[in-house]
Amino acid sequence: MRIKSMITTVTAVTALLTLTACGGDGSESPALGGISGGNEGVPQKNGGADGSAPKSGTGFKGLPKAGSMAGAARLINGFTKCDQVSPEKNSSEAPDAKYGATFSVTERGYCGRRNVTSIFMIKDPKAFQTAYKAEVDKGEEGGNVNSGPIIGQDFATGSESEEAMSALLSPQSGLLMLNCHAGFNPPSGYRKEPALVKGCVLTDYYKD
Template sequence: MRIKRIFAATAALTALVTTAACDGGGKDDGRAAPASTNSTGSAGPDTGPPSAGSLAEAQQYVQRHTSCEQLSTDPADKRMPSQDPAKPGTWSVTERGVCSDQRERGQIVLYRTSDMKEFQAGYKKHVSDAIDGGKGDYGLFSRVFVGKDFAVVPRRTETAMALAKSGLRILTCNPTFGVPKGYKREKALVEHCVLSDFVNSQDGKGSVNHQSPEEEGRERGESARPKEGRKPENSLGLAEAGSLTELKKLVTSELGCEQFSTDPETVAVSSIDYLPAIEGDHKMWGVGERGMCGYPGGERRAHDLSWLDKVDDMITFQTKAKAAQLKELRENGGRYRATRSMVLVGKNVAVETNSASARHGLYQAQFLHLNCREGFTAPEGYRFEKALVNGCVLTNYEGS
């Protein structure tokens, strides 16, 4: 699957992934402070996600941080989102209400849940389905704040900035999202999602990300990001491992690598459905150790094949990978074969896989796709770094 780019207008499809594109006048500098409350009751140390026994209690919690007036549970209320996948009876939602942030002139949708893990799983599937349908940016600018048993979705970026200073955390399940340094990053209840206090926004009113090429450029007075990407020495960080065994442990949850082999004959296996990126002697690619996850065949057709590489010479590896990519494009009408494994690299490791779902998890584990297509660039919000060889970049964006 090749992920397609979408624009901010598509975010209006559902309240759960709104980008708060309306105008407003937020003044916050973006650094989210630790929460000063531990429940919907009295103030105190942050001892975990806040809880609410009713929508009224959830409203009271929100009101500590921003305006939330005229709470209504009437489905006919015009403030209710017209297209909302999280209605009562779905995703373990037991109650849904809406209130008005009169200060910022926006709406806030509140949800009570009987099972927060089920709620997060429902949201993750909703985002994944949209991405699989070609909407690659879906959920990247999430406004889904979650607590222990309730969730809050503000319409306005300014409202989100106020809530980011509470004990609630933003649930983001777009696999290309990474929490910048300086912000809280916590594990969600479902895999490949993350909780943070970083408000990702396209309107310029969200949290400040001093790690992004765009922010750095603006601080230096530049009008645009470098076309060749961020320089390697200024990378936001890449995955690394001291051995092939360590690499396997690092990626097992993403690749489902229960079946693993380093036997040269087994590793050299490929099938019509699973073509490796490396062809020939892997030593010539600068790879010291190479292994394969998956089932190479036998009684059943080969399935779930991916290759792991402990790279000793990353410049040689990227040079060879670039040549292989350009050859593939020439021989296949300017396209990559769907069964050809994409190369995701770290600092001294690489993974070859044609599984889109596996790549989603690997991007969150700080792997980046080596893309050597001429003229390729990535939209704002995605990582876009210069590779070690000219004409290639490292990115977590898979559009063309």
Template sequence: MRIKRILATAAVLTALATLTACEDGEREGGRGGAAGAATAPPRGPGALPGPTEVSTLAEAQKYVQQYAPCENMSASPEDKRLPRTPLTAVGAWSVTERGVCADRDGREGITLYLTSDMKAFQEAYKQRVMDRNRADEPTYGLFSRVFVGGNLVVVPSRTETAVALAESGLRILTCNAGFGVPKGYKKEKALVEHCVLSDFVNSDDGKGSVNHQTPEEEGKERGESARPLPSRAPGASLGLPSAGSLTGLRKLVEHSVDCSRFTTDPETVSIRSIDYLPAVEGDHKAWGVRERGICGEPGGARRAHGLVWLDTVHDMLAFQNREKAAQLAELKENGRIRATRSKVLIGTDIAVETNDQASRHGLYQQQFLHLNCRPGFTAPEGYRLEKAVVKGCVLTNYED
């Protein structure tokens, strides 16, 4: 089963997902570092309070040293501790300088980048994550170690170093749609859509930030998160988006869904296409839907293109009961949910039906969750898994 394969490879993908530099550039045998790394000095009044512009790698090193060891700095392209990928070399991703220093005992490296355009860097990283997610690597980027602030990017190898840097003014850039910032941690807008900045270190090695929304092992202290259980019980909701009308919903999802062409015409809304099957079929009022509209090209002389249905829901229990029955019926008939069938992404009083993965990526970042009613379904640690209104279903941002 694919979910088991994903869980089995999660530890490997953790290292791969920090940054494409780490993902593509890890040498056989691990990173080699110079010996003699010192313990990080205690932070005092001189510690930089937040993201800042730095002029040189030496200044960047000084900033990092206030939170973690960063010794034996080198900017030589021949340094074996540097990632071998050309994707984040000087000149790519708006990188102007790149260096590496030794962490702790010198066996692990911290890569530092200076960039002339932080937005361009974030856009390049986001595109890399999306490309790998679409290439059947759904956990790529979920356990990000990409710290950004001002014109500085810092990518530590060790989870413990990431936890230490999370106390700085730098923020972790995460662009995997499955990531949600747990309660109690900072959540800020990135410079690009569908990415988020936070101080939460997401990790599957048991050493990241404590997620108080998931069960914790007895006696764990901050900086050591619990390992996932084989099967997770859905928890209470961390919050879902809401809109008071179709107009508000259309505005809410405009960066995730192409809704430049939109109509509420009943005949058009009820259209069926070989490439786009709606989730809601029949009388939408019986589903508890108040208003219903459709985005995209409904077809005619040409095939339909980009169809997405928007719903405002006044009876979420009725809606989820209907969707549960529809999913179970299709699973019984076909053994699976057809790829052309739209997945339902739920808000508090709204729903979006789409079979487009890129649109769902953006919607997950907006905290919409997919209603999954498949018997036995669960989600790996790091993904949201919450109780649905109807028994036998869950809300999640994980797709298997």
């Protein structure tokens, strides 16, 4: 009986230590540090709040949904520096902020220090994609067929840093780039899924 009691005690202590080591106190993951509160900004699978990144091949509905500027900044900060957001850009080199009413943009934010990242909250994602494609068709988006805004379900983002753009397209982020260039043809193995607008695709391929 004494041996059985000792085994039970050891088992209970081991379980407690395992729970503590795994962060059983419910604390927030430090990888998403900088801005706190709720599940906003955590990569959400198909719009849910389970904290998991969307699986590949799920298209637009698999993209993360931020819910607010703070949520978008928190998600972005998990992959590139974006711990302080300002409604005013602090650099003349900030990515283009012309997205306006026709793009269904409701709010702008800027973060980062040496390399500025822009965030645009979007009310109607299909309107945003339609307006972006119209600009591409007019040749107003330049000649780089391997670039475009990085999007979630309710926001778009872009950085003047090539490293930041690549980091935001990592599989863990769940984000994808909107590409509406007719000549876009990524190498094999990269995602190329239909967007909400015909002639546009969602991809994880980017080349500056």
